[in-house]
Amino acid sequence: MKKLVVLLLPFLLYLFCHPVHAEEAVPKNLMAAIIIDDFGGGTGGVRDFLEGEIPITAAVMPFTESSRKHAEWAHQNGFEVMIHLPMEPKRGKRSWLGPKPITNDLGPEEVKQRVYEAIKSVPYAVGLNNHMGSLAVENEEIVRAIVEVAKEKRLYIIDSGTSPKSKFPQLAKEMGVPLLKRDVFLDDISSSSHVRKQMVQLAKVTEIKGRGIAIGHVGVTGKVCSVGIFQSMDEFKKRNIKIVPVSELFSGALIEKNFIP
Template identity: 40%
Template sequence: MNHRNIILIPRRPIVSLSILIITIMTIIGFIRHAASSNRPISVEPVSGEIAIVIDDFGIDNPGTKQMLELNIPITAAIMPNLLYSKKETELIHDLGYEIIIHMPIEAKNGRREWLGPGALTTNLSPQELRTRLEESYKQISYAVGISNHMGSKGTENLQVVSAIVAMAKEHRLVVLDSKTTESTILAREAKNAGLAAGTRDIFLDNSADLNSIKKQIKLLISKAKISGKAIGIGHVGPQGPNTARAIKEMLPEIKAQGIKIVPLTKLLKSQT
C-alpha cells in the first residue's frame, strides 16, 4: 500500500487572517479606551476670577448691542427711572445676564443732569430715601444687587448709606461700591450688616481710547492674579463700543492668563 503525505491547506486563508487582525485591533482598542478612561481629565488652571460690571444701561446707549453680544457673564448695571429702564431690564434678563440696580446718588461735583431722575440726595428724609429705593427695585425687578451711579457725596453719608443697606438686606441684594470717593462707607456698612459686598478695583474706560481700555483690562488681570479676585467697571455710552471691542479682543489674553470671568454675585458671595 502506498502512503501519501497529506498537507491540509485552509480554503480561505485571506478571510481567516482578516478575522485575526480585526480581533487583535478590537482588543487593542479596548485596552486603550480603558487606559484613557482612568486618565485624569485635563483642566486649565484658574489663577484668578474677575467680574466685569457694565454701568449705565437704561438709556439705549451706544455700545449696548455690542456688550450684549459678548457672550460672557457680564453683570449689567441698569439705571432706574429712565426711558429704557424697564425695556432693557426685560431684554437683558431674557438674554440670561445678571442684573443689578445702578442707583443714582448725589455727587460732590458734576452736572445735575448726569445724575438722572429719582436720585438719592443727602437732603432727603429716611422715608423718602426708602421710597425712591423701593420704586427703583420695582422697575428693575430681576435685580440681584445694587451699585452707586456717581455718589461721591452720598456714599460718604451715613443716612443715605443706611437706607441702601436696609433695602439691600430686605431684598437679599449684593452691594457693589463703585468707589467714586476714597471716603466711601458703602461697602463697609454693607459688610457690617452681613451682606455680600465689595468695592470696584479698576475703572476700565475713564478714557474711550481702545488701547487705554486694554491697558486697564491688563491691570484688572494683574489684580486678579495677585488677590485672586478683582472687579472691573466699564460703561455703555460714548465709550461703550470701544469698551466692548477691547473686552472682546482681550478675551484670549484673559483666558491665557488663567483668569475666569464670573458674575458679580458669584465673586462677592465667595468672599463671605
C-alpha cells in the same frame, strides 16, 4: 513584582527629578467680573454687550424709558442684572443723575422709598452699585437707609469706589450685607487701547487677589469699551481667568465671614 518595579522605574525617576509642588498641583480658581454701567441710558455699545458672549453684569439705571427694556433684554440673554443707583456727586451736573436720584437733602424714609421704586423699575436685579455718588456715599444716614433695603431685598452691593470715604463697606459689614469694591475703571479715557490696558490691570489684580472687579460703560464710551473688552479675551484665556457674573464672586473664601451671600 520585579516586572512592576521595572515598569514604574521611569515614572519614579521622573517624579524624583521633577517634584510637583502643591501650588502647581492645585490650579488657582481665578475669577473676574466686568460690570457695565449706564444701561437704561445711552445706546452706544448696548447691543454689542447684550448680544455678545462675554458674561458681563448689566448695571441698569432706574426710572428711564429704557430701564425695563434693557433689564429684560439682559435677563433673557442670560446676563446678570443689577441696579445702577444714581447718587449725588460732589461735582457734575444734576441732569447726569436722571430722575429720582439719592441726594443729601432726603431723609432716610425718602431714600428708602426711592430705592424700593428703583427695584421695581429694574426687573431681575440681584444687586446694586452707585452711579456717581461721591457726596452721598459719605453720608452715613443715607447709606444706612440704602443698605437696610438691600438687606431686606437680599441684594448684594458693589461700591463703585467714587469716594475713599464711602460708608458702604462699614455699614454693609455691620448689617451682614454682601459687598465688594470696584478694582479698576476701564474707560475713564475713551479709547479701546486704554480699555485693553485697564483689562490687563484687571488681570493682574485678579492674579494677586483671586478675584477682581472692573467697571465700564455703555453710552458715550460704550463702543470703545466693548471693543477693548472683546479684544482682551485672549489675554484672559491665556492667564486662565474666568469672566463671571458678580454674584459668583460672593461664593469665594475672600468674602468676610459675617457676610451672607
